[in-house]
Amino acid sequence: QPARKAQKAGGTYSFAYWHNGECPNLDIGIAENSTKLFLQSNIFGGPGQCNPDQRISLGDAAAMRGRWHRFEVHVKWSKGSDGLAEVFIDGHAAGTLKGRNISLGAPNKNYFKFGIYLHGTKGTELIVPARAYFAGLARSGTRGGLEK
Numbered sequence: 001q002p003a004r005k006a007q008k009a010g011g012t013y014s015f016a017y018w019h020n021g022e023c024p025n026l027d028i029g030i031a032e033n034s035t036k037l038f039l040q041s042n043i044f045g046g047p048g049q050c051n052p053d054q055r056i057s058l059g060d061a062a063a064m065r066g067r068w069h070r071f072e073v074h075v076k077w078s079k080g081s082d083g084l085a086e087v088f089i090d091g092h093a094a095g096t097l098k099g100r101n102i103s104l105g106a107p108n109k110n111y112f113k114f115g116i117y118l119h120g121t122k123g124t125e126l127i128v129p130a131r132a133y134f135a136g137l138a139r140s141g142t143r144g145g146l147e148k
Contacts, residue, residue, distance in 0.1 A: 023050025
């Protein structure tokens with residue numbers, strides 16, 4: 001369940017991300033000081049430096065508050081222009097990010113992480129508490145495989 005108000009501490013809330021050991025290759029979260037849900041790819045800028053690359057909107061998280069939602073993410077991983085990440089929320093297309101989706105210059109490993117992670121935080125006393133509940137996580141080579 002996203003925070004009732006925008007996060008005021010100057011960072012982003014991430015809920016799900018595919019990480020490479022240095023920074024997320026892809027990241028689903030709420031943008032700085034807003035309630036806008038996004039999908040973002042990143043560029044590795046050196047140790048401790050993960051910089052946003054492409055960011056697309058997936059909708060307003062405040063409108064989703066208080067109800068369960070099904071997120072599906074289909075990814076064709078690539079360091080080139082043929083990468084693809086499609087996000088479906090409750091069975092409807094929410095956004096598509098095309099192009100590189102593996103952080104350049106970062107380690108090649110890629111693993112999934114979920115839960116609330118607040119990063120880029122300035123002014124921790126301003127953090128607005130948030131909760132997210134997860135259930136039924138699954139991985140499949142096809143969308144139909146998620147139905148099982």
